[in-house]
Every structure is written in C-alpha cells, then in structure tokens.
Amino acid sequence: VEGREAVITIADLGEFGLIAAIARDLPGSDDLIIGVGDDAAVLRAPDGRVVATSDLLIEGRHFRREWSSAEDVGHKAAARSLSDVAAMGARPTAVLVSFAGPAETPADWVLAVVRGIAAECAGAGACVAGGDTSSAPFVLLAITGLGDLAGRPPVTRGGAKPGDVVAVTGTLGSAAAGFALLAARGVSGASGADMADLVDAHRRPQPPYREGPRAAELGATAMIDVSDGLLADLGHVAAASGVHIDVLTDRLRSGPLVRDSALSAAATDLGEADWLRWVLTGGDDYALAATFPPAAVPPAGWAVIGAVTAGQGLTVDGREWSGPGGWDHFPAK
Numbered sequence: 001v002e003g004r005e006a007v008i009t010i011a012d013l014g015e016f017g018l019i020a021a022i023a024r025d026l027p028g029s030d031d032l033i034i035g036v037g038d039d040a041a042v043l044r045a046p047d048g049r050v051v052a053t054s055d056l057l058i059e060g061r062h063f064r065r066e067w068s069s070a071e072d073v074g075h076k077a078a079a080r081s082l083s084d085v086a087a088m089g090a091r092p093t094a095v096l097v098s099f100a101g102p103a104e105t106p107a108d109w110v111l112a113v114v115r116g117i118a119a120e121c122a123g124a125g126a127c128v129a130g131g132d133t134s135s136a137p138f139v140l141l142a143i144t145g146l147g148d149l150a151g152r153p154p155v156t157r158g159g160a161k162p163g164d165v166v167a168v169t170g171t172l173g174s175a176a177a178g179f180a181l182l183a184a185r186g187v188s189g190a191s192g193a194d195m196a197d198l199v200d201a202h203r204r205p206q207p208p209y210r211e212g213p214r215a216a217e218l219g220a221t222a223m224i225d226v227s228d229g230l231l232a233d234l235g236h237v238a239a240a241s242g243v244h245i246d247v248l249t250d251r252l253r254s255g256p257l258v259r260d261s262a263l264s265a266a267a268t269d270l271g272e273a274d275w276l277r278w279v280l281t282g283g284d285d286y287a288l289a290a291t292f293p294p295a296a297v298p299p300a301g302w303a304v305i306g307a308v309t310a311g312q313g314l315t316v317d318g319r320e321w322s323g324p325g326g327w328d329h330f331p332a333k
C-alpha cells in the first residue's frame with residue numbers, strides 16, 4: 001500500500017518460513033548433537049540425569065512490548081529458565097522455545113526475541129535446541145530449560161539444616177524498583193543513569209548462572225533462585241527444609257547485593273518510605289540464595305544475610321515481617 005511501510009508478518013513467512021529464519025540465527029554447542037530442523041533435538045547428557053524446568057511468559061502479564069525491546073523479552077524469557085536450572089546446582093545446557101502470537105506479529109520482532117534468547121543462553125553456556133510455533137490471539141512464549149549436574153547431587157530447597165548460614169549472590173531489589181519506575185513514570189520518565197540501571201535490571205536481569213554449580217561444589221545444602229522475592233523464596237526453603245530462617249536487614253542495606261544509591265534515589269522519586277521493601281519482596285533479579293554449613297562460608301561473591309535455626313517459618317531481624325508489601329502468605333510461627 002502506498003505510504004505504508006511493508007511489515008513482514010509471521011503469517012507472511014508461514015510456520016516453516018519462520019522456523020527456517022529462526023534456525024539461521026542459532027549457534028550450535030558441544031551439548032547439541034541434532035538441533036532445529038528435524039523431528040526432535042538430540043542433546044548430550046554427560047551426567048546421565050537431566051535437570052528440566054518450564055516457564056510461560058504471556059504478553060501483558062510478564063512483559064510489555066512498549067516497555068521492553070524484543071531482545072529484552074528474549075533475554076528475560078531465557079533467564080527465567082536458565083536461572084531455575086542453575087538453582088539446582090546444574091550447568092544450563094539448552095532451552096526449547098515455543099512461540100505463539102497473532103498472525104500480524106512482525107516477523108522481525110519474533111526473530112529479535114529469539115536472538116535475545118540465544119544470546120542469554122550463550123552467556124550461560126547453553127544453546128537453543130528446538131521449539132515450536134503457532135498462531136494465538138496474544139503473544140505467548142514457553143521455554144523449557146535443561147541442565148547437567150556434572151556428577152553432583154541436585155541442590156534442592158529441602159536440605160537446609162539448623163546452624164547453616166544463608167547467603168545470596170547477584171542483585172536484589174533492582175528489577176522491582178525498575179518496574180515501579182516504569183509503572184509510575186513510563187519509559188521516558190525514569191531519568192538519570194542510576195534509575196536507568198534499575199529499569200535495565202527489570203528489562204534484562206543478569207542472573208549469576210555460574211554461581212549455581214559453584215555453590216553446589218562448595219557444599220550448599222539448599223538453594224533457590226530469587227524470583228518471587230527474597231522473603232517469599234527463603235520462605236519456600238524454610239518450609240521445604242523444615243527449619244526457621246532469620247534474615248538480617250543490616251546485611252542487606254549495603255554491600256554488593258544492592259544498588260543502594262540507585263534504590264534510594266528511586267524511593268525518593270516515587271515517594272517510597274524505604275527501598276528495603278524492594279530488596280525483601282521484589283522478584284525478577286534472579287539472584288541465587290543458598291544455605292551453607294558454617295565451615296563452607298562465605299564463598300567469594302556470596303554475602304551472608306541470615307541464619308538457619310531449628311523451628312519453622314521466617315523472620316526478619318528476629319521479628320515477623322510487617323512492612324509494606326505484606327508478609328501474610330508466610331506467617332512466622
């Protein structure tokens with residue numbers, strides 16, 4: 001049509017055209033024996049056991065095209081699965097990607113999502129092994145992440161013991177603050193380098209993938225990636241392990257886990273009483289939280305932020321959490 005730029009949609013390419021275009025961009029890996037293009041992928045599983053996890057991302061619920069680039073969406077979609085694999089103490093090896101969207105979705109947008117997924121995988125040492133495409137009334141991504149335990153036992157949520165210390169690596173609170181900035185100010189309103197970092201953390205988190213297997217080697221007794229929020233996720237560990245966990249906020253207010261000056265600036269900008277709420281209850285940074293026997297800690301790069309004792313439930317500085325954001329789901333007993 002005159003005056004209108006021709007956008008090639010996924011309907012124009014067709015399913016096979018789209019898959020062929022996707023496959024052209026994908027790097028191989030030592031783990032991949034047969035990749036995209038046959039009935040199924042074939043992967044090496046050197047350990048003999050396969051760690052597997054699956055995540056759904058739905059437009060409007062998990063991402064917004066007006067807030068995140070297609071590459072950002074891909075990076076984050078892959079990060080969710082790869083982070084779960086790492087949290088078992090495994091090395092991520094591959095992802096399977098299924099995409100569904102409206103026929104009028106630009107093919108370039110989908111290809112950029114896949115580029116983001118492939119780039120995030122490459123950063124974690126994994127590859128895109130296969131997937132599926134379909135039409136649907138809204139954009140949906142389903143990512144299956146696979147990993148290898150390299151002969152080690154899996155590190156579950158259920159192994160924490162009284163006397164262990166709780167340690168975290170990665171960042172906490174940045175993605176939640178970035179989300180709050182986007183929600184309040186929109187894409188153009190989150191000004192300043194500090195606050196832009198927080199928005200970037202929401203768009204493209206940087207999970208410490210390699211620390212998962214490393215923590216397993218160093219004797220982690222339990223591990224989880226922080227996707228629901230530190231308190232909620234440590235609550236999962238406490239419940240699964242049958243122990244009590246106390247979180248010490250003075251360990252969280254400074255140091256490598258938090259971008260304290262950026263969080264402070266964002267809190268002031270948004271009229272938040274205390275940025276610590278983002279650190280305690282914000283997910284989506286995909287930090288790793290683990291428990292270690294006292295003799296094993298602290299591994300370099302991990303910050304001790306709490307202690308495991310006999311009992312059940314979770315406390316903050318020895319008290320039931322009652323700050324804004326609530327703590328109703330996991331009452332301490």
Ligand SMILES: [Mg+2]
Pocket residue numbers: 083084087224225226227
């Ligand atoms: Mg998880």
